[in-house]
Amino acid sequence: MLYIVPSPIGNLADITFRAVEILKLADVIFAEDTRTSSKLLQHYGIVKPVSPYHQHNEHKIVQHITDQLKAGKTFALITDAGTPGISDPAFLLVRECIKEDVKVECLPGATAFVPALVNSGLPINRFTFEGFIPLKKGRQTLLKALATEERTMVFYESPVRLVKTLNDFITYFGAERQCCVSRELTKFYEENKRGSLHDVCTHFSQKDVKGEIVIVVDGHR
Known part of the structure; x- marks a missing residue:
């Protein structure tokens, strides 16, 4: 069977006992x-064969992995940080396993947006997770559509594009729209900057931004 195993988003202690057990029993x-x-x-003293599975090779090896699972192997899939499938590879493999009647189990665990x-x-009773927005094609169309989204919106972004994205949000959502940028979650230098898009953008424009980024933006009122 295939286990989807969440990994810590920063602090290595943020992994479940069961996740460690599964990683120790997996064949690969x-x-x-x-x-x-x-x-x-x-x-965690886990000594197992480790093979790459990422967006650049998943289409090529997904069938090979599925065939081995059907033959009785037990595999675990992890990502660099968080839960596989959340803005990281997993969907193609899970879909193929379901199609081939291979059992799939996803463990609960860390994911950065939560x-x-x-x-x-900001209100969290209703929200929409948008992940990484397009760099070019479709970016403007998406931002126009989200300008009237009433639910709280959650985005992932790289540190080098953070200020550009915040400026784009100001253009389409308005400078006074409330937001929070979380950086380096669970790590020593964790930062959560809250305020208007204008103020938060100004804050990060004046510093060298590093680390994993989550942007939470208030919905349209």
Whole structure:
């Protein structure tokens, strides 16, 4: 069977006992970046074969993995941080396993948007997760559509594009729309900057931004 195993988004202690057990019993662990995942596996004394599974090779190897699962192998899929499938590879493999009647089990665990959403101070009874928005094609169309979205919106972004994205949000959502940018969640330098899009954009324009980024934006009122 295939286990989908969430991994810590920063602090290595944020993994469940069961996740460690599953990683220890798997025949092979498939990882987005084997170098990154090796740090987690070494920390918990997990010695298993590790193979790459990422957006650049998943189409080529998904059938091969599924065939091995049908033959009786037990595999675990992890990503660099968080839950596989949430803005990371997993969908194609899960879909193929379901099609081939291979059992799939996703363990509960870490994912970056949940703590960012909860500690944003914005309404969380209804929200929409948008992940990474397009860099070029479709970007303007999406932002126009989201300008009137009434639910709280959650985005992922890279540190090098954060200020550009916040400026785009100002253009389409308005400078006074409330937001929260969470950076380096669960790590020593965790930062949660709350305020208007204008104020938050100004804040990050004046510093060298590093780390994983989650942007939470209030819905249209």
